[in-house]
Amino acid sequence: MGFKLSRIDILSEKLVEFVAREASRIRYDKQKLQVVTGPTLAGLSLDTIKAVASEVVKERNGLLYxxxxxxxxxxxxxxxxxxxxxxxxxxxxxxxEELRERIARIT
Ligand SMILES: [Zn+2]
Known part of the structure; x- marks a missing residue:
């Protein structure tokens, strides 16, 4: 099958908001995420969000950097x-990049 690069690009753009929230410890609606990604990519997208979010923010003494x-x-x-x-x-x-790696592993 294979995913077109443009589709990954569009999904990445949509996930920016969710990654920023996850990284900032702001709650977001997982249901809304599933609407954005579609059911097939929901799990993979959530893993991607968590992986990228943990890279971009570090917590020290309860403060965010x-x-x-x-x-x-x-x-x-x-x-x-x-x-x-x-x-x-x-x-x-x-x-x-994260999406591409994860999608490559399952396709
Ligand atoms: Zn910065």
Whole structure:
């Protein structure tokens, strides 16, 4: 079968929001995620979100720091806004690489 690159690209763009939330410890609706990804890719997308989120934010003494540019500490909301405003493209690239690897393993 195989997934077209453009499809991974579109999905990556959609997952940026979820990764920023997961990384900032802000709750999000898993049901909404499934609507975005479709049922087939829901599990794989959730694993991708968790993997990328754990890379981009480090928690020290209960405070959140950006692991991409070392800035911080941030509140949850501040961390979320920093990721969306400064690292949107970085997140998209990381997500798309992670998705590609995970999809390659199952196809
Ligand atoms: Zn940063």
């Amino acid at each position: 950006c692991n991409l540019c070392r800035k911080g500490p941030y509140t949850k909301r501040g961390m979320y806004l920093h990721l969306i405003r400064v690292h949107r493209y970085d997140l998209k690239v990381m997500i798309s």
